[in-house]
Amino acid sequence: MSLNTKLDEFCRKLPKVELHAHLNGSISEATLSKLIERKLKDFPDGVELAVAQRTINKGQRRTLDECFAMFRIIHPLTDTAETIYMVTCDVIRDFAEDNVKYLELRSTPRHVPATGMTKETYVRAILKAIEDCKESMDIIVKFMLAIDMRNTLEGADETVELANKLKDCSNGVVVGVDFSGDPKAGDARSFIPVFQKAQSYGLKLALHLAEVPERNEETLEVLKLIPGRVGHGTFLLPEDGGNQELVDVMVQNKIPLELCLTSNIKGQTVAAYDNHHFKKWYDIGHPISVCTDDKGVFSTTLSEEYSILAQTFELSQEKLWDISYKSIDLIFADEKTKAYLRGVWEKERENVFKLS
Ligand SMILES: CNc1ncnc2c1ncn2[C@@H]1O[C@H](COP(=O)(O)O)[C@@H](O)[C@H]1O
Numbered sequence: 001m002s003l004n005t006k007l008d009e010f011c012r013k014l015p016k017v018e019l020h021a022h023l024n025g026s027i028s029e030a031t032l033s034k035l036i037e038r039k040l041k042d043f044p045d046g047v048e049l050a051v052a053q054r055t056i057n058k059g060q061r062r063t064l065d066e067c068f069a070m071f072r073i074i075h076p077l078t079d080t081a082e083t084i085y086m087v088t089c090d091v092i093r094d095f096a097e098d099n100v101k102y103l104e105l106r107s108t109p110r111h112v113p114a115t116g117m118t119k120e121t122y123v124r125a126i127l128k129a130i131e132d133c134k135e136s137m138d139i140i141v142k143f144m145l146a147i148d149m150r151n152t153l154e155g156a157d158e159t160v161e162l163a164n165k166l167k168d169c170s171n172g173v174v175v176g177v178d179f180s181g182d183p184k185a186g187d188a189r190s191f192i193p194v195f196q197k198a199q200s201y202g203l204k205l206a207l208h209l210a211e212v213p214e215r216n217e218e219t220l221e222v223l224k225l226i227p228g229r230v231g232h233g234t235f236l237l238p239e240d241g242g243n244q245e246l247v248d249v250m251v252q253n254k255i256p257l258e259l260c261l262t263s264n265i266k267g268q269t270v271a272a273y274d275n276h277h278f279k280k281w282y283d284i285g286h287p288i289s290v291c292t293d294d295k296g297v298f299s300t301t302l303s304e305e306y307s308i309l310a311q312t313f314e315l316s317q318e319k320l321w322d323i324s325y326k327s328i329d330l331i332f333a334d335e336k337t338k339a340y341l342r343g344v345w346e347k348e349r350e351n352v353f354k355l356s
Pocket residue numbers: 022023024025067071106107108109146148180181182183208211263267293294
């Protein structure tokens with residue numbers, strides 16, 4: 001995608017909402033290098049890590065399987081509560097510097113017996129980072145605990161219980177539960193009881209659904225829970241291999257879509273930007289939000305995603321503004337936060353358009 005300086009500058013200045021960001025996929029190259037250096041200091045013979053450093057190259061397309069292999073490289077680098085705290089602060093700072101005013105981070109709590117990190121200390125480290133960043137950064141951050149599709153039902157239940165426990169002491173920071181992981185690895189239907197339990201606790205659901213083809217029955221059954229938002233939804237439309245029933249449930253219940261263009265292109269579930277399902281959902285006025293997914297792994301920023309959107313679908317700056325402003329309606333935080341954010345957007349409007 002060619003650079004368009006004026007448009008890029010507009011997209012950078014545009015106040016933005018990021019609703020689909022996996023913590024470990026969002027770690028920048030600079031932060032990853034820091035982590036690798038730390039590891040190599042502790043384990044000077046860390047040949048495997050030195051290889052990993054060269055493997056994390058930017059820019060090229062990868063298959064979805066290769067994307068998931070990236071997480072297997074990153075996870076051993078973030079295996080203590082201390083590194084989780086550090087990367088959370090760095091990721092929040094990156095988003096704040098990109099003029100993201102509201103961020104919902106999500107991450108899969110991990111138990112690493114070798115370092116003593118538990119699922120709870122993992123999440124507490126993230127919550128502490130969010131709290132500590134409040135003072136110095138102009139961004140509101142919320143958090144979702146993620147269930148990996150490869151989890152057992154018991155493991156998923158543990159995550160929901162932890163989310164519920166920490167929701168009550170997080171001052172409104174824990175807002176929900178995400179369902180993600182290698183989409184070829186599991187069946188969302190088996191997790192329906194834990195999704196229902198999360199809903200009964202007042203936790204919102206952000207579920208990866210129809211990220212890969214031929215999942216129509218599974219997707220329909222889970223959509224009937226009316227999740228708060230759907231991640232990707234790449235194969236919902238009849239022309240993409242989905243069907244009208246899926247579209248009807250989405251439309252009738254106004255279930256918002258979190259759309260991650262570069263992620264889908266690089267993971268090769270969408271052939272080209274101009275084929276992206278964004279266009280069809282946008283044209284029917286369905287609630288959508290533009291997201292990065294894994295800004296580190298896919299080497300992107302939210303500003304770049306807006307710029308790509310404008311260039312691909314010939315959207316005016318006014319329309320980009322509208323997409324960003326309407327994303328406020330889709331956040332999982334309370335009405336007071338939405339009202340506050342609308343005020344931020346209105347205050348920034350003149351300044352952002354003055355540039356163009
Ligand atoms: C490319 N599209 C995607 N589809 C599904 N799940 C994804 C994903 N990208 C990331 N994740 C999920 O997020 C984890 C990394 O962040 P955390 O360790 O949780 O912070 C991955 O292991 C995967 O479970």
